[in-house]
Amino acid sequence: MDFYGVPIRSRLLIGTAQYPSPAILADAVRAAGSDIVTASLRRESGRLREGQDFWTLIRDLGARVLPNTAGCHSAKEAVTTAQMAREVFGTPWIKLEVIGDADTLQPDVFGLVEAARILTSDGFEVFPYTTTDLVVAERLLGAGCKVLMPWGAPIGTGLGLNDVYALRSLRAHFPDVPLVVDAGIGKPSHAAAAMELGYDAVLLNTAIAKAGDPVAMAGAFAHAIEAGRAGYLAGPIEPRDMAAPSTPVFGRASLA
Amino acid sequence: MRVTIVGAGVAGLVAAVELAERGVAVEILERGLAIGERACSWAAGGMLAPWCERESAEQDVAVRGEAALVWWPKHIGGVEQNGTLVVAPRRDAAELARFAQRTERFERIDGAEIGALEPDLEGRFDAGLFFREEGHLDPRRALQALAARLGELGVPIRFGVTANPEEIDSDAVLDCRGFVARRDLDDLRGVRGEMLLLRTSEVSLSRPVRLLHPRIPLYVVPRADGLFMVGATMIESAARGGVTARSAVDLLNGAYALHPAFGEAEIVETRADVRPAFPDNLPRVVRDGRVLRLNGLYRHGFLLSPALAGEAAAAVFDMLETPDEADRQRLTA
Numbered sequence: 001m002d003f004y005g006v007p008i009r010s011r012l013l014i015g016t017a018q019y020p021s022p023a024i025l026a027d028a029v030r031a032a033g034s035d036i037v038t039a040s041l042r043r044e045s046g047r048l049r050e051g052q053d054f055w056t057l058i059r060d061l062g063a064r065v066l067p068n069t070a071g072c073h074s075a076k077e078a079v080t081t082a083q084m085a086r087e088v089f090g091t092p093w094i095k096l097e098v099i100g101d102a103d104t105l106q107p108d109v110f111g112l113v114e115a116a117r118i119l120t121s122d123g124f125e126v127f128p129y130t131t132t133d134l135v136v137a138e139r140l141l142g143a144g145c146k147v148l149m150p151w152g153a154p155i156g157t158g159l160g161l162n163d164v165y166a167l168r169s170l171r172a173h174f175p176d177v178p179l180v181v182d183a184g185i186g187k188p189s190h191a192a193a194a195m196e197l198g199y200d201a202v203l204l205n206t207a208i209a210k211a212g213d214p215v216a217m218a219g220a221f222a223h224a225i226e227a228g229r230a231g232y233l234a235g236p237i238e239p240r241d242m243a244a245p246s247t248p249v250f251g252r253a254s255l256a
Numbered sequence: 257m258r259v260t261i262v263g264a265g266v267a268g269l270v271a272a273v274e275l276a277e278r279g280v281a282v283e284i285l286e287r288g289l290a291i292g293e294r295a296c297s298w299a300a301g302g303m304l305a306p307w308c309e310r311e312s313a314e315q316d317v318a319v320r321g322e323a324a325l326v327w328w329p330k331h332i333g334g335v336e337q338n339g340t341l342v343v344a345p346r347r348d349a350a351e352l353a354r355f356a357q358r359t360e361r362f363e364r365i366d367g368a369e370i371g372a373l374e375p376d377l378e379g380r381f382d383a384g385l386f387f388r389e390e391g392h393l394d395p396r397r398a399l400q401a402l403a404a405r406l407g408e409l410g411v412p413i414r415f416g417v418t419a420n421p422e423e424i425d426s427d428a429v430l431d432c433r434g435f436v437a438r439r440d441l442d443d444l445r446g447v448r449g450e451m452l453l454l455r456t457s458e459v460s461l462s463r464p465v466r467l468l469h470p471r472i473p474l475y476v477v478p479r480a481d482g483l484f485m486v487g488a489t490m491i492e493s494a495a496r497g498g499v500t501a502r503s504a505v506d507l508l509n510g511a512y513a514l515h516p517a518f519g520e521a522e523i524v525e526t527r528a529d530v531r532p533a534f535p536d537n538l539p540r541v542v543r544d545g546r547v548l549r550l551n552g553l554y555r556h557g558f559l560l561s562p563a564l565a566g567e568a569a570a571a572v573f574d575m576l577e578t579p580d581e582a583d584r585q586r587l588t589a
Contacts, residue, residue, distance in 0.1 A: 020312050021537035022445075054492035059534065151569035156470050212358060 001200050003036075003126040003147050003178055004063070004093070010035045011187070011195065012225050013066065013180065015205025022057045024214055029061045032218035037063045038095055038203065040070040041085045066127060068095035075109070075115035080199060082119055094119060095127045095149070095182075095203075105155040105183075109136040113143055120144030129182050132166035134173055141177065148174065149182035149203060156206045158186025161193055164209065171198045188217075188224030196230025196236065257576060258424040260285060262419050265295035266395070266557040267550045269402040270433030271565040273331060276409040278569060284406070285424075287436075291403050292396055296434055296529040297557050299451050300478050302489045302560055303464050304328060305340050307361045307387050316361075316538055317556060320563035325391055327562035330403035337391040338463040341373060343381040345513060350469035351382060362387045376459050376515060390465050394479050395558060421547045428572050431549040435494065435532040441542065441551060446494025446530035448557065450503045451487035454511065455533040456521035459484070467514050473480075483524065486511045491556070499526040510567040531555055541568045541576035546571065 001008050013036045019025040028049040029037060039058050058065060067085035072078040075098055098115055100108030107130050116126045122142060128140050132150045140148060150170055153159035161167055162184065171179060181194040182203040191202045202225055211217035257280055261268045264286035276282050288294035306321030317447040329335040342362070356364070362385040373386065405414060411481030421431040421440075431437055438444050461478040477485040488504045504526065511518035534540065534552035539560050542549040550568050553560055 020314065021535060023536035026535070053494065057445070186502075210354070 001178060002164060003127070008035055008201070010222075011201040012191075013038060013201055013203040014208060015040075015068075015203070016058055017070075017205055018209040019214060020070055021093040022054070024059070025209075026061055027215045028208055028218040029063060031215045032208070034063055035063060036066050038066045038068050038205070039089075041088060042065050043082055058088075063092060064093075065089050066077050066093050066095050067091065068129075069115075071099065072097060073099050073102075075111040076119070078111070080117045082115075082124060083122075086124070092123055092125045093127065094124050095129060097129045107131055107151070109133065112136070113139045116140055116145050116207050127180070131165050134166075134170060137170060137174065139244055141174075147178045147180065149180045151183040152181045152190065153184025155183045157184055158188055158207060159184055160190035161197075164197070165191075167194070167197055167199070168208045188220045191221055192228035192231070194225040195225055196232050198232050201225075257281065258283075258426045258429075259428045259430065259572060260419075261425045261430040261432055262286075262421050262424070263295075263432035263434060263436075264288070264291060264399075264403070264413055264415075266297035266300070266399060266561045267433060267434070267553055267564065268430065269399060269406065269570045270561040271430050271432060271550060271568050272406055272411055273402060273409070274562075274565040275447040275572065276411050279414075280569075280572070282406075282411045284411065284413040285419045287411060287418040289415050291399050291413075295399070296449075296531060297395055297399060299449060299488075299527045300395040300530040300557050301451070301464070301475060301485055302393045302398065302558050303475065303477060304335070304393065304561065305387065305464065306390070306559060307359055308340050308342065308390065308466065309556065309559065310359045311355050312358075313556070314536070314538065316530075317560065321556065321559040323563045323566070324559045324561075325389065328391070328393055328398070328558070330391070331405060332398055334397055334401070335391055336463065337389075337392045339373075340387040340392075340464050340466065341377075341391040342371065342385040342387070342466045342468065343377070343383075344468040344513075348469055349383070351449050351470060351473075352385065355468055356385055359385070359387075361389060372575060374463070374465065376461065376517075377465070380515070385390075392463075392477055393558065396557065422545070422548075427546070428575055429547045430568060430572075431544075431547050431551070433528045434551065434553075437532070437549055437551055438494075440513055440544070441488065441534075442548060443535055444532055444551060445492075445535075447533050448491040448493045448495055448528060448530055449488040450491075450499040450507070450525060450526070450528040451485060452499070452511075452520035453482055454484045454486060454508050454518060455482050455524045455527040456484070456517055457482045458517035458520065459515050465514060467510050468489065469476065469510065469513075472506040472510055474507060476511060476514055484511070484518070484521070486518075488555070494530050496530060497528060499528050503528075531557075539564050541571050543571065543575070546575070548575070567568065 015038045030212040069078040069081040098108045151164040178200045180201045185204040261284045294297035317580040421429045464477040466475045533554040539552040
């Protein structure tokens with residue numbers, strides 16, 4: 001698997017916000033085995049230089065940083081934040097969030113497509129946080145995105161995969177585009193389910209950061225994602241309505 | 257034995273009282289011209305809430321923080337021990353469940369019981385958590401009371417003095433400079449916090465109230481004269497500067513959600529400062545020759561300074577009994 005030509009080993013991307021401490025964050029990233037961590041520039045920097053100690057901590061995690069535009073409510077704001085992030089982290093990668101509603105943190109898909117177009121033409125490699133809408137996904141690809149990150153459920157809800165049908169059809173429509181379920185994951189089983197659908201990776205933050213033991217939870221997610229991916233590759237059986245005996249019944253009297 | 261303390265914030269003042277009460281000759285050097293003028297303790301909430309803090313802090317904070325509930329009432333007046341009330345808007349009930357899962361030593365209470373504790377909140381919340389054993393104080397009065405107590409103990413506080421701890425000729429030096437010590441402590445970082453002081457006569461509260469929200473959890477701490485401290489943001493940045501519009505909106509929204517009368521309150525003060533923190537967000541005493549650096553109190557200045565001062569006092573006595581080679585030469589010279 002690769003994102004914009006960068007080969008990726010771990011299929012678990014994790015956010016760096018809301019941990020009890022940077023020390024616990026570092027341990028959680030290690031336990032998760034993540035290659036990529038996301039970081040919210042907008043909220044954590046204030047004036048850039050003064051946030052440097054935290055950025056040093058994030059860089060020292062040894063993972064590639066995927067800066068995000070969390071908390072931006074317009075395309076323009078997101079573009080400005082992306083440009084700041086490119087300066088701070090020296091990466092063309094940007095997780096693009098344009099929030100349309102403060103209560104549900106639902107993506108503003110119109111602003112998202114607009115910002116994606118501006119940023120890709122400026123040399124950015126955009127990871128758009130989007131809904132499961134197929135047409136929006138098409139537009140994002142048209143705007144130059146080469147990765148899609150549909151939500152499982154609204155950010156921070158922990159509800160899991162709210163619309164499995166839509167996620168499944170996205171996968172079917174875009175067999176060759178890296179797809180990452182981003183947001184809404186609460187438990188390791190949710191992440192495993194996303195991987196069993198054939199998704200390439202899972203991005204989450206709150207489910208680990210706010211767990212009773214974030215480090216143990218990071219490990220649990222790593223296992224779940226490995227299991228889900230292995231299960232997908234192994235080719236699960238098709239569900240069926242009638243029972244099918246797993247031991248031979250030949251020779252037994254049948255009442256049917 | 258003579259000990260010099262650099263910094264008259266909560267860490268320095270509490271350590272000074274600890275040492276002076278154990279018979280040590282102490283003096284304090286402070287770069288500001290008055291108590292609190294340059295101290296981030298001036299912007300503190302003053303909650304003595306070891307069990308509530310467990311929501312986002314390690315067990316160590318609860319264990320070391322419990323001492324504060326004894327230390328402060330023993331040393332100053334005006335410490336309230338009315339507990340802490342934790343509530344959440346109806347739609348954020350899951351936040352209350354999570355808070356309860358992560359903490360201990362509370363009672364679950366219903367809307368009527370909330371109303372009995374805080375009549376002004378009657379009918380506003382269906383469920384809450386009551387941490388009966390916790391307390392709160394007014395940090396500004398507390399710092400001033402400590403300074404007065406130090407006066408009684410004969411400890412001078414020299415204001416307007418910027419000192420480098422290494423260059424002070426005392427038997428031991430306690431570096432209590434907070435974030436200023438960043439250049440001597442590689443892994444110290446600043447975590448910006450912003451607070452508001454509101455004044456209203458339409459609400460009265462007897463204890464700190466925490467309003468849970470997935471994005472902007474906040475607390476309101478009642479102070480004398482109709483004042484309420486509303487805090488506090490937690491931003492990974494060492495930027496000082498004024499309170500941002502966004503943070504002010506978040507804090508005001510939270511206060512308004514707690515009680516609409518806060519919408520009519522007067523904004524008396526806004527303040528931003530930087531909490532010094534180590535990577536594990538726990539304070540410690542770091543020995544550096546004759547200098548002991550007390551730092552990393554993070555958001556727990558008033559809660560953890562008594563425990564930290566006790567540890568520092570033990571380290572001072574330990575150091576003077578078993579000086580390392582360089583110090584021994586100096587002491588016998």
